[in-house]
Amino acid sequence: MKYAMLVYSDQSSWEGISEEEGARLRAESMPRWIALFEELGKADPNVQGRELAGASAAKVVRVVDGQTIVTDGPFAETKEQLGGVFVTELPDLDEAIRLAALVPAAEYGTLEIRPLATR
Amino acid sequence: MNERLAAVYAEEWPRCVAILTRVLGDLERAEDAVQDAFTIAIERWPQTGVPDNPGAWIVTTARNRAIDRIRREHVLADKTALLARLESLPSEPAEVSALPDERLALLFTCCHPALAVDVQIALTLREVGGLTTPEIAAAFLVPEQTMSQRLVRAKRKIRTAGIPFRVPADAMLPDRLAAALRVIYLVFNEGYATSSGGELVRRDLCSEAIRLAKLLCILMPDEPEAFGLLALMLLQDSRRDARLSADGELVLLADQDRGLWDTRAIDEGLRMLERAEALRRPGPYQLQAAIAAGHAQGSDPATLAAAYEALLRLDGSPVTRLNHAVAVALAGDVERGLSLLEAIPGLAGYRHFHSARADLLRRLGRTEEARDAYLQALQLTEDGPEQRFLDRRLGETAGGAPQ
Numbered sequence: 001m002k003y004a005m006l007v008y009s010d011q012s013s014w015e016g017i018s019e020e021e022g023a024r025l026r027a028e029s030m031p032r033w034i035a036l037f038e039e040l041g042k043a044d045p046n047v048q049g050r051e052l053a054g055a056s057a058a059k060v061v062r063v064v065d066g067q068t069i070v071t072d073g074p075f076a077e078t079k080e081q082l083g084g085v086f087v088t089e090l091p092d093l094d095e096a097i098r099l100a101a102l103v104p105a106a107e108y109g110t111l112e113i114r115p116l117a118t119r
Numbered sequence: 120m121n122e123r124l125a126a127v128y129a130e131e132w133p134r135c136v137a138i139l140t141r142v143l144g145d146l147e148r149a150e151d152a153v154q155d156a157f158t159i160a161i162e163r164w165p166q167t168g169v170p171d172n173p174g175a176w177i178v179t180t181a182r183n184r185a186i187d188r189i190r191r192e193h194v195l196a197d198k199t200a201l202l203a204r205l206e207s208l209p210s211e212p213a214e215v216s217a218l219p220d221e222r223l224a225l226l227f228t229c230c231h232p233a234l235a236v237d238v239q240i241a242l243t244l245r246e247v248g249g250l251t252t253p254e255i256a257a258a259f260l261v262p263e264q265t266m267s268q269r270l271v272r273a274k275r276k277i278r279t280a281g282i283p284f285r286v287p288a289d290a291m292l293p294d295r296l297a298a299a300l301r302v303i304y305l306v307f308n309e310g311y312a313t314s315s316g317g318e319l320v321r322r323d324l325c326s327e328a329i330r331l332a333k334l335l336c337i338l339m340p341d342e343p344e345a346f347g348l349l350a351l352m353l354l355q356d357s358r359r360d361a362r363l364s365a366d367g368e369l370v371l372l373a374d375q376d377r378g379l380w381d382t383r384a385i386d387e388g389l390r391m392l393e394r395a396e397a398l399r400r401p402g403p404y405q406l407q408a409a410i411a412a413g414h415a416q417g418s419d420p421a422t423l424a425a426a427y428e429a430l431l432r433l434d435g436s437p438v439t440r441l442n443h444a445v446a447v448a449l450a451g452d453v454e455r456g457l458s459l460l461e462a463i464p465g466l467a468g469y470r471h472f473h474s475a476r477a478d479l480l481r482r483l484g485r486t487e488e489a490r491d492a493y494l495q496a497l498q499l500t501e502d503g504p505e506q507r508f509l510d511r512r513l514g515e516t517a518g519g520a521p522q
Contacts, residue, residue, distance in 0.1 A: 001281040092283035093233060094291060115280055 002116040003096045007084035009109025011055050032104045039102055040088060043095060047088040055081040080109055087116070123169060128157060131174035132249035133334075137221035139181055140284050142204050146228065146246070147274040148185065155188075156180035175215035182208045222247065223338040224285045226331075230299040231282045238273045239302050240309075245270055247334070248327050258324050259309070296339075300348050300404065303331045307352050311359070325356050336391075346395035347405030353388030354411035357381040369508040372414060385415045403439075406430040420450035437463050438471075445475050453482050470499035474509060481516055489516050 014022060040047045060071045083105065090096050093113070100111040132153065139149035156177045170176040186205050189198060209215050229242040241259070244250045250258075256266035276282070287295040310324025332349040339345050361379035364370050392408045410426045418426075427443040440463045448456025457479045466472035477492035493513040500506045 003281070090281075093231075093281040094283050094285075094287060096281070098288075098291070 001092065002087065002089050003093075004114045004116060005086040005088070005096065005100050005103070006082055006112040006114065007086075007103060007105045007109060008080040008112065009083050009105050010079045011081050011083060012079070013108075014054070015056075029104045032102075036099075036102045036104070040086070040099055043090055043099060044088045047086060049084065049086040051084045052082060055083075083109070124161065124164065127160075127169065127173045128251075129249040131177055132157075133222050133225060133247045134174055134220065135177045135181060136246055137225040138178055138208075138215075138218055139185065140225065140228075141221045142182075142208055143185065143201065144284070146277055146284070147271075149181075150246075150274070152181040152185035152188070153177060155184040159184075170212065172212055172216070175212035178208070178215045178218075179210055179212050182210065220338070221284075222334065226299055226335065226338075227286055227295055228277060228282060228284050230295070230302045231277075232295075232298055233280055233282055234273055234276065236302070236305070238269060239298070240305055241266060241269055242273050243299075243302050243331070244306065244327065248331055250327065254323075296342065296344070299335070300344060303328050303335070304348060304352070304404075306331065307355075311355060325352070325359070328352055329356065341398065343395040343398035343400045344402040344404045346391050346398075347402060347408050350388045350391035350395060350408035351404055351411055353384050353391060354408060354415055357384035357388060357415065363504060367504055368511075369504045380415070388412065388415070401433070403430060403434040406433060420446070424450040437466050438469075441466065441469075441472055441475060445479075448479050448482070453479055457483065468499065470496050470505075473499065474512075477512070477516075481512070486516050 017025075037047075037049070040049070055073070058073055060073065062069050062071075086103075088096075088099070090099070093115075096113045100106060100113055103111055105111070135153045135156070136146070136149050139152050140146050143149050143152070159180055160173070160177065164170075182205055186202060189195065189201055189205070192198065195201070209218070226243065226247050229246050230239050234242065241255055244255050244258075245252065252267050252270060253263050256263040259266065286292070306324055307328035310326075310328065329349065329352050332345065332352060335342075335345045336349055357380050358372070358375060360381065361375035361377070362370060370376075388408070389412055392405065392412055395405045395408070406426065406429055410423060410430065413423050413426055424443070424446040427439075427446040431439055431443050441460060444456045444460035444463070446456075447459060457476070460472075460476055460479065463472070473492050473496035477489045477496060480486075480489035480492055490513065493509055493516060497506065497509050497513065500509060
């Protein structure tokens with residue numbers, strides 16, 4: 001089964017900190033991200049995973065009555081924003097849950113598992 | 120014949136559905152095949168008699184029916200693979216007994232946390248309990264159509280979400296087992312004390328929960344909490360005849376006629392508790408069972424309060440805190456019990472919180488406050504014996520002197 005794993009977290013906590021502090025925090029969690037990709041690669045050699053740039057760079061596009069309307073910022077007014085996506089083929093939901101729990105962001109954010117539609 | 124057939128159905132349904140699910144990889148298809156086989160059985164068995172091993176007969180008939188069904192399907196991606204797997208199943212009933220028992224995998228699929236709890240309950244009763252959809256609908260007081268749709272959606276979700284058909288890996292097993300035990304206990308509680316419906320104890324659900332727990336104990340004989348839950352339910356169930364008076368009114372534990380307690384159920388409960396404790400891994404169900412055993416054996420209130428204290432260390436949930444507070448009060452320190460109770464957050468919508476608080480206030484002679492608390496409890500209780508009990512207490516409290 002193919003699953004998308006959507007990584008949500010509160011990105012506002014990254015905004016107030018200095019570049020050095022940000023780099024330090026990234027370096028600190030790096031071994032766990034590497035371990036995650038190793039596990040994901042073992043489960044599915046063709047796994048795809050991408051981190052999104054900060055939600056502050058987001059644009060929202062809608063077409064209303066034929067007019068293209070572009071606005072700033074993410075659409076949802078929730079605190080947690082989509083920050084990354086994995087797409088992977090796994091035997092079942094329990095394997096997806098096991099791997100999702102290894103994503104470091106699961107501890108300060110939310111992992112959403114969605115099967116890809118088959119039609 | 121009908122009774123015999125109903126018994127075969129409840130007994131053999133889960134085993135057959137589990138075997139077919141293993142082969143077909145899909146619960147809905149498995150269920151269709153097994154249902155087909157039972158339909159044939161209903162036609163044939165009155166003439167031929169029930170076969171020696173009815174479950175094996177159902178499995179081979181379901182196998183053949185599934186092969187027919189799949190051959191007729193035109194658009195099916197893995198048709199060849201499915202047929203090959205089905206054909207690997209024995210075609211003779213005599214060979215079926217060599218197949219592994221897959222009922223534990225079936226239970227864990229039905230109790231998967233990706234399904235809503237009420238769906239887990241309905242699905243477990245249908246597939247592992249072998250109850251029919253109309254029976255489950257009646258037990259939960261919903262229209263048959265509603266229950267049927269709920270079950271269909273659940274089976275589709277299992278397929279589309281990829282909920283696995285297997286016993287969870289070791290790392291996940293403790294959580295998943297806890298979820299399965301919870302489903303079984305919720306079935307029991309739905310039968311034992313329901314705030315809706317006139318009959319206080321819906322016995323079928325209690326017996327069904329006990330049957331499910333016994334099955335789990337057979338399938339997981341090294342799990343102390345499974346035995347703990349079985350012991351707890353047997354001990355609670357032993358008091359069901361004493362819980363209601365002849366005119367259908369609720370009787371509190373302290374006022375119950377012990378002659379009405381089911382001593383065989385108590386003995387069985389105590390034996391199951393011993394088995395659990397011999398495995399030396401205590402848990403919340405075992406401790407609750409130990410408390411229920413204490414009630415059954417007439418332990419003194421101080422011992423029971425201490426047992427609740429031990430339980431509280433494992434399970435700090437509001438309901439456990441409430442039970443502990445009441446136990447402290449019954450052990451003699453009503454003031455302390457009341458202050459423990461009033462410190463519990465989040466129970467404002469729980470009728471037992473208000474009725475317990477009312478009772479403690481009444482014992483302390485604080486009648487005005489007791490009255491208000493009884494009224495709050497009543498507002499949360501639907502028609503039935505529990506409501507009438509609270510009404511009586513309210514009347515007594517209005518009369519003045521505490522009992």
